[in-house]
Amino acid sequence: MNDLEELAINKEKLITLALEARAKAYAPYSHYAVGAALVTADGSVYQGCNIENASYGATNCAERTAIFRAVFDGHRQVAMIAIAGGMEGEEPTDYAYPCGICRQVLQEFGTKELRVIVAKSTEDYKEYGFEELLPFGFGGESIR
Ligand code: THU
Numbered sequence: 322m323n324d325l326e327e328l329a330i331n332k333e334k335l336i337t338l339a340l341e342a343r344a345k346a347y348a349p350y351s352h353y354a355v356g357a358a359l360v361t362a363d364g365s366v367y368q369g370c371n372i373e374n375a376s377y378g379a380t381n382c383a384e385r386t387a388i389f390r391a392v393f394d395g396h397r398q399v400a401m402i403a404i405a406g407g408m409e410g411e412e413p414t415d416y417a418y419p420c421g422i423c424r425q426v427l428q429e430f431g432t433k434e435l436r437v438i439v440a441k442s443t444e445d446y447k448e449y450g451f452e453e454l455l456p457f458g459f460g461g462e463s464i465r
Pocket of ligand 1: 353419
């Protein structure tokens with residue numbers, strides 16, 4: 322189910338959706354705007370942005386916004402996620418890697434073959450297997 326053709330969305334489209342999602346970021350404190358777009362194993366696509374809070378710890382990252390939207394709609398298997406981040410009003414100048422909390426949430430809701438893309442643009446991106454980003458992750462199978 323992780324084959325991109327089966328998912329009916331290509332990487333460039335997912336990156337475009339992540340870049341688009343950055344425009345929705347609520348980041349009045351860091352001014353760092355992040356967008357994410359994911360496709361689930363059943364082909365559903367979700368976008369997310371970071372949502373900051375004056376109580377900084379209450380901030381939600383773009384990746385988790387997208388994942389939680391998917392889960393609320395009943396889609397618990399993320400097959401691929403694209404992430405783009407950079408200063409508000411600018412194109413990304415670096416690859417934005419998912420934070421530790423988002424990696425742990427992806428551990429919960431990613432397929433075994435989950436792919437993670439970090440993108441500056443549709444032409445300039447890197448792609449990883451999830452285990453490269455979170456080796457020896459702690460998951461539900463450990464406590465079942
Ligand atoms: N941020 C994300 O949205 N995703 C990450 O994986 C890392 C950080 C956001 C949180 C905060 O709004 C801003 O980037 C600066 O940390």
